[in-house]
Structure formats: C-alpha cells, structure tokens
Amino acid sequence: HRALMLGALAEGETHINGLLDAEDVSRTAECLAEMGVSVRHSASEVIVEGRGEAGLVAATRVMDAGNSGTTLRLLMGIAAGYPFQADFTGDASLRKRPFRCARWALK
Numbered sequence: 001h002r003a004l005m006l007g008a009l010a011e012g013e014t015h016i017n018g019l020l021d022a023e024d025v026s027r028t029a030e031c032l033a034e035m036g037v038s039v040r041h042s043a044s045e046v047i048v049e050g051r052g053e054a055g056l057v058a059a060t061r062v063m064d065a066g067n068s069g070t071t072l073r074l075l076m077g078i079a080a081g082y083p084f085q086a087d088f089t090g091d092a093s094l095r096k097r098p099f100r101c102a103r104w105a106l107k
C-alpha cells in the first residue's frame with residue numbers, strides 16, 4: 001500500500017518490485033487510479049506514474065476500499081490535503097469498523 005501511495009505523490013515513475021498480489025493492495029491501486037494515478041503491472045514490477053504532491057485529481061465516483069482499512073485510513077489522510085471532496089466506501093465489514101481516530105484527525 002504505502003509504496004503505491006508514495007509513488008503516486010512522487011514526480012515521475014516509481015518502480016516497485018515484490019509488491020504483494022493481494023486484494024487490499026489492488027484496492028489501493030484502484031483508488032489511486034480514480035485520482036488520476038497510472039499504475040501499470042509488468043511481469044516483474046509495478047510502475048506508478050507519480051503526479052507530484054499537487055497532482056492528484058478528484059475522483060469522478062466513490063472510491064471503494066473493499067475490506068482494506070489500511071487503504072481507507074491512509075488515502076483519507078492523503079485526500080484531506082487536497083482542495084476537493086473525496087468519497088470512500090468499503091464492504092460491509094469495513095463500514096462496521098470504528099474510525100473514531102481518523103474522523104477526529106480529519107476534523
């Protein structure tokens with residue numbers, strides 16, 4: 001997750017080797033793509049085309065973190081620094097989890 005997010009905030013390409021092929025990581029990549037980040041997979045690595053710290057754009061739809069609390073918490077924090085509204089959702093299990101600390105920090 002974190003490597004994808006840091007790559008998205010960097011300028012230019014970030015090459016990531018050994019990225020876990022898991023649903024949570026895929027959700028992170030999908031949410032970043034919604035905010036204008038290109039995430040490409042090759043046989044040996046994942047390439048993130050970073051937008052720079054001011055380059056993320058508003059998603060055109062609600063971003064779905066699935067069951068990934070890491071995706072939701074970290075991307076809420078990143079999105080909070082931008083001048084656009086970002087809407088997130090998750091599966092039934094994620095929506096039941098307490099996010100008191102995240103809500104408090106984002107107020």
